Amino acid sequence: MKRQRYAAPAREAVDPAVFAKPPLADWSEYDALLRGPHWPAIDALNALRHDTTMPRFAAQDHALLADGLHYEQRIAECGLIATRERNWHDLLNALVWLRHPTLKAALNRRQVQEIARMGPRQRSRPQYAMTHFDEAGVLVRLADPALLALWDAHDWHGLFWRERAAWVDGRIAVTVFGHALLEHALTPGKLLVGKALVCGSGVDVAWDSLAAATAARIARGQLLTDPLELRPLPLSGIPGWHRENGAEAFHHATPCYQPLRPGRRYPPPW
Known part of the structure; x- marks a missing residue:
């Protein structure tokens, strides 16, 4: 079945409430x-x-x-x-x-390098990785490595319900970079899934510093060399991000929570 292309609401039809909740509230x-x-x-x-x-x-x-x-x-x-x-x-x-001009510029430089290598009509795996991040990317700051095992296993109930407090006390935090994700958030209740790059760092690391460090690694070709580097993160499970995720049932049977594909493995945080 062909996936239907998302159509954003007309400007005058946007529900103002979407700007009061993440991710748009952060802008x-x-x-x-x-x-x-x-x-x-x-x-x-x-x-x-x-x-x-x-x-x-x-x-x-x-x-x-x-x-x-x-x-x-x-x-x-x-x-x-x-x-x-x-x-x-x-x-x-x-x-x-x-x-995030430095981060966007790093992506642009790498994209241009790949265009010179591949030509304008073909795309490399690094190009796919960079495009996925540009459109749907999120940066994750992980202060509690124990949460990683839940994420690795796609134990969404564990990550978003049993460890719900971790998203409040800063042991794990997220900021949205992808502009397509922000666009989708214009539709109330839409289930959002980000493509995540994860940094193991303390809760006191500022997002600007994390973005600058990410940009430097992208520019050096140390990140986003393959789409498989990106971890899916169902943002709608984070407290306050979806109107229904305060109920445990949401974390058992929500379409944005996909099982781990056989053989799928994720890289460790940088």
């Missing part, structure tokens, strides 16, 4: 762009760039696309991020660029 510094009655202009996005070396957003129109460049090549060679106006997916991509 409240951009409330004016997300909740305002009008779509932000491209110039308004560019005005928020704190780093002048960061690529600029450019309206994706026929004139821009006439250069014939691949999306990633245009960023690297011209410093322009093709951005569709009045489009949730591209607006949220822009917000991720604004928050």
Whole structure:
């Protein structure tokens, strides 16, 4: 059966309640762009760039696309991020660029290297890994290694119910990087599953530091060389992320909780 492509709600139809819960609640510094009655202009996005070396957003129109460049090549060679106006997916991509320019730039450099190696019509396993992370990626800060055995076994009831307190006291924490995940969160109650990179670190490590360290490893080719590096993480199981996960039954029979495939193994946290 062909999977139906997700269609984000119209701007005026978005339930404001989605902006008060994770993951969109974590992007409240951009409330004016997300909740305002009008779509932000491209110039308004560019005005928020704190780093002048960061690529600029450019309206994706026929004139821009006439250069014939691949999306990633245009960023690297011209410093322009093709951005569709009045489009949730591209607006949220822009917000991720604004928050994590170093991490996005590291992905872009690696993508361009792979395009030079493979050509624009074929994709390598590193490209698939980087695209999965760019669209649906999450960073996980793991302070309690004992939780890893539950995750390795896809013991979702154990990870999200028996160890529910771990998600509250900081023994495990997550931040969303993938803009497609943020887009899907515009639909109330939608079950979200992220593609996770896991860092073993203390609870006091700031997300900015973790993102910078992740970017450095991606740039060096130490992360995202294969899609199998990415761990599935059903975000809807985290306390406060789904309206029904306060009941134990949710953690026994929810479609986002998939069993471990035979032979599937995950790399350890870096």
